[in-house]
Amino acid sequence: MNQFEKKILISGATKALDYIQSIEMRDVAPSSQALANLQAFDEDLPKRGIDALDTIDFLNEYGSPGTVASNGSRYYGFVIGSSHPAALAANWLASAWDQNAGLGATSPVNAKIETIVEKWIAEILPVANGSSVGFVTGVTMANFCALAAARTAILSNSNWNVEAQGMFGAPPITVVVGEEAHGSLLKALSMLGFGRERVVTIPSDHNGRMRTDLIPALDGQTILCMQAGNVNTGGVDNGSIISHAKSQGAWVHIDGAFGLWAGASTLKKHLTAGYELADSWATDGHKWLNVPYDSGLVICKNGEYLRRAMSMHGDYLDQSGDRIPYHYTPELSRRARAIDMWAVLRTLGAEGIDELITRTCAYAEYLALELQKAGYKVLNEVETNQVLVSFGEETHRVIKEIQSDGTCWCGGTIWKGQPAMRISISSVKTSQHDIKKSLEAMLKVAKGKAVIAE
Ligand SMILES: Cc1ncc(COP(=O)(O)O)c(C=O)c1O
Incomplete structure (x- = not known):
């Protein structure tokens, strides 16, 4: 590497470090000036390349202020965690390696780490021992892959090879979902040819949990889709139905985008x-x-079902090594994303993860209690890390003003017909101090109108 190439890398790494170091000092939402400055990117494609150092400076000058500080400690929007420093550092190192994770031959280290994470995941999460794991972009794709595996399993029992023959003329499969299934699960169903609307929908209870007592008789041609962690309430479907569903021959799938991690907490594992x-x-x-x-x-x-659903053939695709990662995912070439996860699992360990899940759930309970004490209505039963609070007719104003206040960030939703502010405590960086500071900001903003009106 020449000196100039080294300078480029140091410039990027230094700026990244400065960004992380200063994240708690800035407002969570970008300022209106920062948003207006994003216009700087409206350039014509340069005919001749521009100096890389200039490019990195430019990106930092106009890009960094235009970010949402979701990698800080007071971001409670959607269900967004921050980056644990060990994961970020591992990610940087793995980016420097620039491994193609598709084959053992293109990245032996990735293939090895995938097998380790696969083993650890079965130890820490409420899943079957010996399960296979595919490393995908997120739960939208994870749902897609799991439902594809379910389709393969069910149709192969009817001697139908869906990978070869497709869905036209295939024996029908019944898909049972909860009324509160996440949109990404329905999207996965549509991408697989099941149809978003060709499902049996089971009503949910007051906390968005599937009413498992209303599930009809199931059979070997059925996929039952359950959910751990309703995106609004954090509600976790009751798993006591699963053994019964299995005895009827159904395939049971669980969308546990965040709620599956409740199973890693000593205090919360009863939920799963x-x-x-x-x-x-x-x-x-x-x-x-x-x-x-x-x-x-x-x-x-x-x-085997996941491999059959995801695999493909190419004479040039080297099949050497103990694990061929592309057999478990839709992608062939992809980044070595197991490495970041391995770094967090190794750094926190089972106890550290237990502590993270338990602590963030406790913060959610604390916030719910304090908001109730202050006279505001909490709309959900706080089972995990989500709080839904209503400020009555002021709810939209409060959300808007919280977002522009900058102390913390919360989004909005509609729950059972009522507008609500969502508070999702998902960051390892959030401390008790952050929670108190955020609560103060929420109460100040919520009371603002009443004080002015008096
Ligand atoms: C229950 C549930 N399923 C699926 C998803 C989608 O996950 P992703 O954004 O990782 O694709 C979410 C996102 O919040 C979720 O809460």
């Missing part, structure tokens, strides 16, 4: 009791585990 009996699970690294984007896992009890 029975989950290990399911057939497939989808979860994210980039939410509660605080792995950088993008990072999701498809987990399948019988890896």
Whole structure:
């Protein structure tokens, strides 16, 4: 590497470090000036290249202020974790390696680390021992892969090879979903040819959990899709139905984008009791585990079905080594995303992850209690890390003003017909101090109008 190339890398690394170091000092949302300055990117494609140092300076000058500080400690929007420093550092090193993770031959280290994470995941999450894991972009893809594996399994029992013959004329499959299934699960169903609307929908209870008592008789031609962690309430479907569904021959899939991690917490694992009996699970690294984007896992009890659904052939594709990562994912070439996850799992260990999940759930309970004490209505039963609060007719104003206040960031939703502010505590960086500071800001903003009106 020549001196100039080295300077470019140092410039990027230094700026990245400065960004991380200063993130707590800045407002969570970008300022209106920073947003206006994004116009700087409206350049014509340069005819001749521009100096790389200038490019990195430019990106930092106009790009960094235009970010949302979701990698800080007071971002409670959507379900967004930060990046644990160990994961970020591992990610940087892995980016320097620039490994193509598709084959063992193109990255022996990635293939090795995938097998380790696969083993650790089955130890820490409520999934079947010996499950196979695919490293995908997020739960949208994890749901897709798991449902593809389910389709392969069910149709092969009817001697139908869906990979070869497709869906036209295939024996019908019934898909059962909860009323509160996440949109990404429905999208996965549509991408697989099942249709978003060709499903049996089971009503949910007051906290968005599937009413498992209303599930009809199932059979071997059925996929039952359950959910651990309703995106609004954090509600976790009751897993006690799973053994019954299995005895009827159904394939049970669990979308556990964040809620599956409740199973890693000593205090919360009762919520996911029975989950290990399911057939497939989808979860994210980039939410509660605080792995950088993008990072999701498809987990399948019988890896053979996942491999059949995801695999492909190419005479040039070297099949050497103990693990061929592309057999478990839709992509052939991709980044070595297991490495970031391995770094967090190794750094925190089972106890550290237990602590992270337990602590963030406790913050959610604390916030819910304090908001209630202050006279505001909490709309959900706080089971995990999500709080839904209503400020009555002021809800939209409060959300808008919280976002522009900059102390913290919360988004909005509609829950059972009522507008609500969502508070999702997913960051490993969030401390008690952050929670108190954020609560103060929420109460100040919420009371603002009343004070002015008096
Ligand atoms: C329950 C559930 N499923 C699926 C998803 C989609 O996950 P991703 O954005 O990683 O694709 C989410 C996102 O919040 C979720 O909460």
